[in-house]
Amino acid sequence: MSAILMAAALALPGASSAGSAGLTAAPARTRAMWLWGDQPASEVVDWAxxxxxxxxxVHVSPAVLTNGDLGRMQEMKERADPLKIKLRALGGDPAWTTDHAAALAWQRTVVSTGLFSGIHLDVEPYLTxxxxxxLDATVTSYLQLLEKMRGASTLALEADVPFWLGEHTTGRKNVxxxxxxxxxxxxxxxxxxxxTxxxxxxxxxxxxxxxxxxxxxxVRLGAETERLADCPHCTFAEEGATRLRDELAKVDAATRKTAxxxxxxxxxYGTWRALPA
Structure with a gap:
């Protein structure tokens, strides 16, 4: 996730599905988290x-098969499965907007591990x-990347997106x-x-x-806990864990009928765990 983004602006359906039929709001306190670090599997899963x-x-390096990190991820899955905690492979680089070969090579590596139930993509093309x-060529290339990654694997594909992306169009189509x-x-x-x-x-x-x-x-919402010097109102780093919990509960309550x-x-994970009370 990038602080630049914030400073610049104040079971899932298949990719081919359309319309809201069958969608219902997630149960209250449905939570996920990003894990960018290499903290021990037992610590992470216990916290989760x-x-x-x-x-x-779970952030997965393109070199995961050779850098010694595979064992930690295997242990994480062993601990997560009995608790019904799903692991999604997290990866991305703004350069992947045009370097599709690198993105697809990473995806093949992820699939080969057999550890993940989905792909969580954090590419952020607006940083290129x-x-x-x-803009049109960049958006077109990014959309082509999503198409290729969706077609290259049976794993569900989820993307991180800025809240303001709907303000942009390419041709006559909303991005x-x-x-x-x-x-x-x-x-x-x-x-x-x-x-709220x-x-x-x-x-x-x-x-x-x-x-x-x-x-x-x-559509999942995201909450920030990293300290952001350029956007203090974008993060709970100063407000702390109790405020974070209370504010997220307000979101849960307000979305009970949001399909x-x-x-x-x-x-x-790292900064969430370190929040003051």
Missing amino acids: ARNRVSEIF DGWTTD ADEVLKRVNAVTIMSYRDTG GPNSMLSISQDWLARGKAAGKR AFAGIAVHR
């Missing part, structure tokens, strides 16, 4: 279980130079709608330090939730 985390987005120099056509679900980087009300996690996510409902795709709502993911 205590905090009712049902999905972990092309976003300002040639957010085009992303939803190509993935199974999205997680919004809805980074704010309040759950003006300029909150929920308020800045309304566009995606409406588009997700129309497309029949799940596309898929719960909340917390970014990220």
Whole structure:
């Protein structure tokens, strides 16, 4: 996840499904978390279980088969499976926007491990130079990447997206709608330090939730716990763990009838665990 993004702007359905039929809001306190670090498997899974985390987005290096990290991930799966905690392979690089070969090679590596129930993609094409120099070509390449990754594996594909993506079009097509056509679900980087009300996690996510409902795709909200010097109102780093819990509960309560709502993911394990009370 990038602080630059925030400073710049104040069971899933198949990728081919359309419409909101059958979608219901996720149960209250449905939680996921990003895991970018190499913390011990036992520590991570124990924390996830205590905090009712049902999905972990586990960062997987392209070199996982040779860098010695595979054993930790195998242990994580062994510990997570009895607790019904799903592991999703987390990966991405802005360069993958145009370097599709690197992205697909990473995906093949992920699939070969047999450890993951889905792909969680964090590419962030708006961090490339092309976003300002040639938006249409950059968006087109990103959408092509999603198509290729969806077609290259049977694993569900979920993408991290900025809350403001629906403000952009390519040709006559809305970029957010085009992303939803190509993935199974999205997680919004809805980074704010309040759950509901003006300029909150929920308020800045309304566009995606409406588009997700129309497309029949799940939309997960994201909460930040890293300290962001350029956007203090985007993170719970100063507010602490109690405030985070209370604000996320407000989101749960406010989305009981929001069909596309898929719960909340917390970014990220290390800083979430270190939050002051």
